[in-house]
């Protein structure tokens with residue numbers, strides 16, 4: 482028996498594209514997507530390329546999905562909310578803490594464009610490798626640098642940043658991340674306990690730091706020097 486994978490993948494590609502449009506339309510209707518640049522980014526980046534094969538058919542369900550090592554790719558509505566709060570602009574330098582699948586980094590790469598750059602830092606080497614492969618296949622590596630390390634300390638070699646986004650839950654706002662923020666910069670970060678957090682937006686203006694509280698949210702923990710100390714990386718089969 483000969484299977485024609487090209488034919489199947491092109492059909493799959495078309496279906497995913499329709500599903501992507503559907504989820505973006507619903508994120509606009511729900512008020513999560515508010516700017517054309519972020520809408521365009523979410524229409525362009527194929528989430529199915531950042532999802533594990535066994536969950537691919539759920540790529541456009543508005544839910545987080547497991548990516549291995551006890552971690553998750555965030556739900557599309559959370560990516561939309563955080564990207565809109567971050568207010569990224571073309572040409573900017575962005576630091577993402579918590580690379581995971583690489584999906585959020587690809588969204589940011591679309592918005593900052595060819596003159597901008599995204600540094601994304603991940604503490605689990607296998608996930609950094611997974612993200613690197615996903616970003617290579619989807620052709621974002623000219624604008625994204627993947628780093629392995631403790632992002633709760635930021636990434637001093639490329640600082641300062643116009644924007645910093647943390648996609649894991651921190652007990653407090655890590656001071657190094659505020660220090661590495663450019664004047665006029667913005668930092669978006671979930672802050673709270675292991676099980677519930679509030680999304681915070683930190684704005685640096687004229688050397689002053691203002692913190693705004695936004696919506697409640699639930700993220701996996703930021704583990705590191707300025708994060709939580711304990712870690713549980715076990716995956717459990719939920720089927």
Ligand code: SAM
Pocket residue numbers: 552553554555578579580581582583584585586602603604605608630631632633648649700701702703704705706708
């Ligand atoms: N932004 C990711 C995406 O688009 O797939 C999802 C991120 S996932 C919710 C959180 C990630 O933060 C996990 O991959 C986890 O390993 C990582 N993480 C936790 N603590 C970290 C730290 N101190 N430095 C860097 N990454 C960290």
